[in-house]
Amino acid sequence: MLMQQTKQHATTKGAVLIEGLSVIFRRRGLVNPVLESIHLQIQPGEFVCLLGPSGCGKSTLLNVIAGFIKPTEGYVMVDHMPITSPGADRGFVFQQYSLLPWKTTFENVEFGLKIRGMAKAERAALVNDYLNRVGLYKHRNSYPSQLSGGMQQRASIVRALVNSPSVLLMDEPFAALDAQTRHMMQELLLDIWSDLNTTVIFVTHDIEEALFLGDRICVMGVQPGRIKAEIGNTLQRPRHFDDTLSNEFTQLHRQVFELIREETLKSMEQSMEVA
Ligand SMILES: Nc1ncnc2c1ncn2[C@@H]1O[C@H](COP(=O)(O)OP(=O)(O)OP(=O)(O)O)[C@@H](O)[C@H]1O
Numbered sequence: 001m002l003m004q005q006t007k008q009h010a011t012t013k014g015a016v017l018i019e020g021l022s023v024i025f026r027r028r029g030l031v032n033p034v035l036e037s038i039h040l041q042i043q044p045g046e047f048v049c050l051l052g053p054s055g056c057g058k059s060t061l062l063n064v065i066a067g068f069i070k071p072t073e074g075y076v077m078v079d080h081m082p083i084t085s086p087g088a089d090r091g092f093v094f095q096q097y098s099l100l101p102w103k104t105t106f107e108n109v110e111f112g113l114k115i116r117g118m119a120k121a122e123r124a125a126l127v128n129d130y131l132n133r134v135g136l137y138k139h140r141n142s143y144p145s146q147l148s149g150g151m152q153q154r155a156s157i158v159r160a161l162v163n164s165p166s167v168l169l170m171d172e173p174f175a176a177l178d179a180q181t182r183h184m185m186q187e188l189l190l191d192i193w194s195d196l197n198t199t200v201i202f203v204t205h206d207i208e209e210a211l212f213l214g215d216r217i218c219v220m221g222v223q224p225g226r227i228k229a230e231i232g233n234t235l236q237r238p239r240h241f242d243d244t245l246s247n248e249f250t251q252l253h254r255q256v257f258e259l260i261r262e263e264t265l266k267s268m269e270q271s272m273e274v275a
């Protein structure tokens, strides 16, 4: 397993630019403005966390970047190319376990490379290398139902990374895991990220998780969702779990907590008005 969490080398791919992005969902005459005037610029190799109350549009924003949802206004560019559809330059890791149940771990990870036409021997070498990095090599012939939740998410992460994406999009990937496994997954993710220098956009509800992982925390406001505040994370890398006990961590935590609390209260007031 990789043990470094410091940046090994500068990266040049994975720049994300979001300008004037709005998403309005319309259904049966009802208009639901979900995202409004989002502006966000992300540097290549940066680790950005999106935090915000439920329903503020975090997943919608991630889905627009992935190319699954088209914006009503504005645009997203990755490495100066406008996003109009999903592409191999953006890997996605979902909250719910999303491996194909009829394929083994190896076959799940290999799938994207096979579709892209990579030769069998080259595929096998690459997939085995990634499975080894995350401690899944000996489980390569197991089916998802034979893996724990943490193992399935490790397989999902390498399934995305094996395609060498410029940007890794993660939607609460560790939310369903127990606390101990979640901590291990966070450390593993930092190790992989520091080695590969992929840009990461990570959605979470968990302030500690965002502070432990991110270079920058974007706190989103409630409907219509927008970026309410951006907090640069001053915690040094490499990070260890002891750092979560430091004064610096506690201060950052309080700052983010207050921002989220305001938005959660607003969100509750809005839902009471509707009711
Ligand atoms: N495909 C869709 N069609 C219509 N409305 C949608 C669609 N996807 C999301 N919405 C609406 O957009 C709003 C934001 O949803 P979204 O899932 O992006 O929020 P979220 O911040 O990820 O919430 P959570 O923290 O609970 O995951 C909600 O009101 C939701 O009902």
Ligand SMILES: [Mg+2]
Binding pocket: 058, 059, 060, 171
């Ligand atoms: Mg969501």
